[in-house]
Amino acid sequence: MTAALAPDTRAWLTAQGFAPAADAVWLEALTHGSFNGSGSADAADYQRLEFLGDRVLGLSVAAWLFRAGDAPEGKLSQRLNALVSGATCARIARSIGLPPHIRLGKQARDDGGSDSDKILGDVMEALIGACFIEHGFEAAQTLIYRLWASELEGDVGKSKHPKSALQEWAAGNRRMTPLYEVVDRSGPDHAARFTVRVSVRNVGAAEATASSKGEAEKLAAKAFLEQFG
Structure with a gap:
């Protein structure tokens, strides 16, 4: 049937x-x-x-x-x-x-x-x-x-993407290009969680976790700027 x-x-x-x-x-x-x-x-x-x-x-x-x-x-x-x-x-x-x-x-x-x-x-x-x-x-x-x-x-997408903002911050401060690394992946494929660390040499690093690699990178960049920017 x-x-x-x-x-x-x-x-x-x-x-x-x-x-x-x-x-x-x-x-x-x-x-x-x-x-x-x-x-x-x-x-x-x-x-x-x-x-x-x-x-x-x-x-x-x-x-x-x-x-x-x-x-x-x-x-x-x-x-x-x-x-x-x-x-x-x-x-x-x-x-x-x-x-x-x-x-x-x-x-x-x-x-x-x-x-x-x-x-x-x-x-x-x-x-x-x-x-x-x-x-x-x-x-x-x-x-x-x-x-x-x-x-x-509304304002969705009007502000600069955190990854672009971090890239510009690094260039403006004569720093190395930010490096993004997946440091952990957990959960099944349909509900995966990604933890990404972004680091800038001689400055520091920040991490974030989300349901996609791209979203985790965005949140990590945002966290980095809040901490070091």
Whole structure:
């Protein structure tokens, strides 16, 4: 028997403006690879839809930024990268109540997969991909602009990225280029934690831990600047 969306999940998708019609594409968007590995094979996982949704999100946000002002390309890229980042997608996902609707295998759920920034961000993009498949680009773009409204109108990505700021600080103080090293990695693949140390020769070092290497590097750079900058 073909699986169907749970009534509460369909109601949630409808309330958020996704307007689900056929169940299959939405089940796929909400399914983590561990779910099928746990003995259920009623739906593919979200990876292909995530790939699509990532592009729809990127183009939609880029178009919004282009129309919003006359900032130079560098500033546009800085804001775009922040607005479509996994951390921002995960934040949106939490704000609309996505976590309980993700289909995870038991072990992945027990390991905290429903609160993983990586999984939440990926599923958020997959849902955008599903919206594009069912309703087209304009509908997906409209949905993105509504869900991302506070992020687009706010300060996300306006300030300089901590890694760029640290690079400039090091150059301005005639120091060696900052060195980033992963000093620890823990947890399963779907809920990994990375600890990164950033050091500047003859100055010092700082560490930070996050759910992705890039986020840990950013937080480590921020910590370094707060301590030594």
